[in-house]
Amino acid sequence: MNSFANTPHSKPLETDRRMVKVSARDVCVRYGDKLALKHVDLDMECNQVTALIGPSGCGKSTFLRCINRMNDLIEGASVSGSLMLDGQDIYDRELDPVLLRARVGMVFQKPNPFPKSIYENVAYGPRIHGMANTRDELDEIVMTSLEKAGLLAEVKDRLEESGTGLSGGQQQRLCIARAIAVSPEVILMDEPCSALDPIATAKVEELIDELRQNFTIVIVTHSMQQAARVSQKTAFFHLGELIEVGETEEMFTTPRHSLTQGYITGRFG
Amino acid sequence: MTEMSQTVTAPTDAAARKARQDARLRKRHAAERRFRALGIASIIIALTFLGLLFTTIIGKGYTAFMQSHLTLEVYFDPAEIDPAGTRDPQALATANYIALARQSLQDLFPEATSRNDRRQMNALLSVGADLELRRMVEANPEIIGTTQRVVLPASADVDMVVKGHIGRDAVEGGRVSQQQLDWIAHLEAQDMLALQFNTRFFTAGDSREPELAGIKGAVMGSFYAMLVTVALSFPLGVATAIYLEEFAPKNRWTDLIEVNINNLAAVPSIVFGLLGLAVFLQFFNLPRSAPLVGGLVLTLMSLPTIIIASRAALKAVPPSIRQAATGLGASKLQVVLHHVLPLAMPGILTGTIIALAQALGETAPLLMIGMVAFVVDIPGGPFDPATALPVQIFLWADAPERAFVERTSAAIIVLLGFLAVMNIVAIILRKKFERRW
Incomplete structure (x- = not known):
């Protein structure tokens, strides 16, 4: 069992013919003395949605937060192993986390728009990264981002209203628009639909599928159905270990590991 | 048998439970009422003291915003201000202006001739009158030799009498004599002594003389x-x-x-x-x-x-x-x-x-x-x-x-x-x- 858990790539995936965007090798995360993530090897490919599933506390969010170094903010967290973005070490001392986060965007569990106008919410990222020289360019970025997030039609007459006045689903799509406004290469989503109703969830899932054309997406989800619906590749975590990884369809039809099978059939978790 | 006992005890059980429940409920409500009453009482006490504070302070303080002033016809005597007739600013600055105002008082009350009477009469006027008159002359030297109607601050004792803080009946050893009280009554009757808004309180610095002191x-x-x-x-x-x-x-x-x-x-x-x-x-x-x-x-x-x-x-x-x-x-x-x-x-x-x-x-x-x-x-x-x-x-x-x-x-x-x-x-x-x- 152990040997299996440690070699999730025993069966070759389609990895070979796709470009690997983010690649993790032997990644361990400690919170103080506690080992929260144990020796994870995982590749995330371009233009694919990789879903991370597993019971609460299994380390999937921890792994996600490693990719844009959000764990740096947590006191006592330390990361070992190697995480590569396009062959560049994410934890390189030379690499400024600020620049990394411009390339690896993030959408959080709870919609967290800034208490500013809708326009300002989206414009903030491009502004701090100096992506627009004129007001027109900025307008352009804001509009395209809202358009891509499927929100433009709903909010185009009230861009100056507060982002916190939108409904939960709209707020989450605003957060997605905000994330894609800085044209990241990877978007990390930490249970983006857990605070949304089924209709809003459906919209966000649709959006994720569209965004796949332009971005590499890694999504943490508690809902197996969601993983099955939106992802091409699924990784199952349990107690800090990566148990199994594979094509989503295969994972949900013929899981190879008994823990995976137990989890996706609802016997635990 | 067991069934029998159950049917017999059940109602009494229920009644006892109900009674206990009611008693507990009453106690709870009573505790809540007590707490409410305590809260209201403490608020009332706090508000009372606050009200007391405000009424005493405002009651005592509002009169300070008004101040007694004397309206006098003052003759700007050239002999007193500028005997040399040079209009030299130095001479104008050092002249004895309060003597002018005292002279007008003397004109009003010619009966005050003794040294003591004059001293008492002069005490009606604030020493600030000197500065007031000097400023007038310095602003406009033309008024020397003319008679002007001038509003001058009354002394603090006069002010206290006007405001009623000092009684109208002379007290042996009091700050105000019967003679002064008579003069005050006369001036008031002539409309020459009246309360005016106390601008000096907001425009002046501190002073030993209460009527001239400001904040x-x-x-x-x-x-x-x-x-x-x-x-x-x-x-x-x-x-x-x-x-x-x-x-x-x-x-x-x-x-x-x-x-x-x-x-x-x-x-x-x-x-x-x-x-x-x-x-x-x-x-x-x-x-x-x-x-x-x-x-x-x-x-x-x-x-x-x-x-x-x-x-x-x-x-x-x-x-x-x-x-x-x-x-x-x-x-x-x-x-x-x-x-x-x-x-x-x-x-x-x-x-x-x-x-x-x-x-x-x-x-x-x-x-x-x-x-x-x-x-x-x-x-x-x-x-x-x-x-x-x-x-x-x-x-x-x-x-x-x-x-x-x-x-x-x-x-x-x-x-x-x-x-x-x-x-x-x-x-x-x-x-x-x-x-x-």
Whole structure:
């Protein structure tokens, strides 16, 4: 069992013919003395949605937060192993986390728009990264981002209203628009639909599928159905270990590991 | 058999349970009623004392806003002002102007001929009349040789009689003689002695003569001291709070600093005064009695309050906002300046204004650094000797003259007015900047 858990790539995936965007090798995360993530090897490919599933506390969010170094903010967290973005070490001392986060965007569990106008919410990222020289360019970025997030039609007459006045689903799509406004290469989503109703969830899932054309997406989800619906590749975590990884369809039809099978059939978790 | 016993005991059981429940319920309601009554009683007591405070202070103080003035026909005698006829400013400045006003009184009451009578008659007029007449002549020397109708301040004793604080019946050994009372009655009957709005109270500095004393010197002293306090304590306090809350590592040293700041907030203010005396006056040799030093001491005093309030406000900003900005690639400083600080601003401003209001009403530390001196001149800047409004109240409360009692209360009214305004500003700012997320 152990040997299996440690070699999730025993069966070759389609990895070979796709470009690997983010690649993790032997990644361990400690919170103080506690080992929260144990020796994870995982590749995330371009233009694919990789879903991370597993019971609460299994380390999937921890792994996600490693990719844009959000764990740096947590006191006592330390990361070992190697995480590569396009062959560049994410934890390189030379690499400024600020620049990394411009390339690896993030959408959080709870919609967290800034208490500013809708326009300002989206414009903030491009502004701090100096992506627009004129007001027109900025307008352009804001509009395209809202358009891509499927929100433009709903909010185009009230861009100056507060982002916190939108409904939960709209707020989450605003957060997605905000994330894609800085044209990241990877978007990390930490249970983006857990605070949304089924209709809003459906919209966000649709959006994720569209965004796949332009971005590499890694999504943490508690809902197996969601993983099955939106992802091409699924990784199952349990107690800090990566148990199994594979094509989503295969994972949900013929899981190879008994823990995976137990989890996706609802016997635990 | 068992079934039988059940059917027999069940109803009594239920009844007993119901009775117990009712008793418990009654007890609970009674406790709640008692608590409510206690709460209402304490509010009523608090409001009563507040009402008492306001009625006594306003009741005693409002009369100070009016002041008795004598309206006299004064002949600007060239022989008295400018005997040489040169209109030399030096001569004009040193002339005995009060003699002119005294002459008009003499004209009114020719019967006062004895030395004692004249002295009593002259005592009706404030010594401030001299300055008043001099200013008139200096502003317009043309009036020399003419007779002008002039409004001059009456003395404090006359003022007290007019306001009814001193009885109309002469008392043996009292401050006002029967003769003076008769004159006062005569002047009032002639409409030559009447109450007017007391502008001098707001435009003059302190004086030994109650009728000439004003709060402007103290208000300006307080103003300069507060200016120094705001300029130093707000940026220092907020920067400290931001560093400790957002940037500082959480270790034993920062814990120690935090404990110290919390303790400083509870240090008696007189201790800060002693610190100011030792450090600013004796070590740095800054000028004594200066609002600058007062402001520095008050800064030390209000810093802990501002830091604690600002830290609480920063802590109250939801972490999701920080994460959102960080996730977009904002640097730590950008996160704080663009997102956290604006959201924490209402809380920070409220805390700051409350700390400043506290500092404005502070007396004890100012006594230690010499702002308790008797200062007549209105300070022109933070380096001039000055006193502060609460210290002025303290000084006047100590003065023996009856007329200072109402001035003390009036100054308290002004101080309370400033404090009320500051608190209202705090509320408005909070309402204005408050944002929901």
